[in-house]
Amino acid sequence: MPPEPPFLPLPSRSHTAWGRPFSQPRTAQTWAARTAGCAAISLMGYLVVGLGSWYLGDSPWARLFDTAYAAILLLGTGAGALGFLGRRRWAPAWTGGLLAVNLGLFIPPLSSSPLVCSGIVLWHLLLLNGLLFRTPGKRRGPKVGTPGPDSELAAWIDRAGGAALHLLLVSLFITVAVVGYRMGGRAPAQILNAIVDLFSVTLTVPLLRILARERPRLLALPVLTLAGSAAAAGWSPEGALFLLAVYQAYASLLILRSMPLIRELFRHFFEHPTRLLLLSFFVLIIVGTLFLSFPASAPEGRPVGLLDALFTSTSACCVTGLIVLDTPNDFSPFGHLVILVLIQAGGLNIMVLSAFTALLLGRSLGLKGRRLLGETLDLSQAQEAQRITLFIVASTLVLEAAGWIPLAVAFRSLGSEWGEAAWKGLFHTVSAFCNAGFALQSDSVALFRDRALPLLTLAALITVGGLGFSVLAAGWSRFAPGRRPPVGIQVRLVLAVSLVLVLSGTVWFGVAEWNRTLAGLTTGHKILNALFQSVTLRTAGFNSVDLGGLHPGTVLMMMVFMFIGASPGSTGGGIKTTTVAVLLGAIPAMARGESRIVFFGRRVPLEIVYRSSAIAGITILLGTGGLALLLFTQGFCFVRISPDPSKENEAKPTQEDKVALAHAIDALLK
16 A cells, blocks of 8 residues: 655745745845835825825925824834845834825825826835735845846846836936936925935946956946036036936836847847837837927927827827927927937937947847848848948048038028027938938028028038938948949939939929919029939938929829828938839839849849838838728818818817816826
């Protein structure tokens, strides 16, 4: 008879969630940092909401409540953090009780400050979940591709990286609230922000020491930001906190990129370049939305709506030029600077800027990096990616500098001071080269309609930016000393199609608008404006004439040209000139009964034909779907973007209805 299996022992109190001490020092340090970070977030929320006045009104007892709350929270947090560091059994229970009480205090103010209080409540719930339902973790071995066990950086990240990263993120969160959205009392909030920053920077001092020994090239930005923050602390506290935030973001990225999970995610995205490209633009749009929603981005400190900030950020990153707000009047100089950075980053592409930064720091792109850039820039040979990256950034700086000078002089001739003229010239230069179409005048560049130099400068920048960097590289190789390689078929095709589009657009616009939007100008200026509109309508979006008075035939022509767009590997959009050339080249081939398309004596592979057809088909489906959605939801006429004539006799809302609706929306948001 087999022996009976022994009974499993019941778990003792030392194995329960509340009573189990932390066996690993890194886990204890992480929870100590989480406790301190939760206290900092709670104090920030207390400064915004005002718990004492919310519970007790404006009585003297409210101030006593505030003082007692801050003191108990700080003392309790300090005790809990020390308990975690000492790996005491009572530390999880003590911190859990403190979190529960703090959570209860922020639930009633949800009705008055839903955004702030909901974030704090969610933060507390996540920490409580980690304390209540934590299980004994097994220490995992190093993953493939992570730094070896002898790496000092890997050892520090494994030991203290989690705690440092948590406090760095908390500091960034508080800095966004204090400096960006100007929440809480100015002096108390800035002091709290400075204290949290001090703790987070202190935790990263070992990281700086390791970088000084192992990777000294990565020390330039941290040293500059810390030195700049210390220098600005006396005359601009917000500037000092902002520079510290830049340092904290940089340190957070250094820690994240060395963690096994993040490295696995990057490996996955490197294997799928399209996903990484989409992710980079998504992150850029979100960061741009955050900055554009700051009060500092709007005049008089009145922030723009979150939806308007999201649309503007998306339009700037994707260099479309569409606006829902008046750029010169609805955004402050800081907001203009944010838009300019988004345009430059979106036009050059995040991947190119990241690769250039890596090369600037003396690092190689590697096989995966070259493959990623090759697909991003539409290169036939991925090995050229590293050389093309350096050429893209260098040529961009040179061309933008060349366009900046005449535009600054043009603005100066119109009465602007030299500083204002230089800033406007730089903004319009970057916007033109990146084919973005953003302007610092409400009527775009109509002030230059009778001035040849600025219009031709803008047209040249738009054209060069829209040709593509592979065309610019081929042109440079033709004029550079040494061996002159033959001009490729793609370069010839891009130049031929672009020339045909510019000339045909100039003729069409000039004939259709000669006595309409071009009326009142001299013959030379009419031809000049027709040429400028032909160049800008495909990709940029500037206008030197009143677009509201265009002929319907001109509008149709503009839609077709905008659909075509710029060339591959450029700063512009559209389905690209080469795609249209391949599709049009298929027509005579089909008429002759041939299965091949030939340009300049070279046969186009069927793979490119299929790819061009897919791009055109997907774009047509997306455009048609978007147009249908606008027609169904906005009540616009199909022929022209104007109110539908069939709805002119419908009852229109009165002023009282609008006021009532505004009050209802305001009450709903609150």
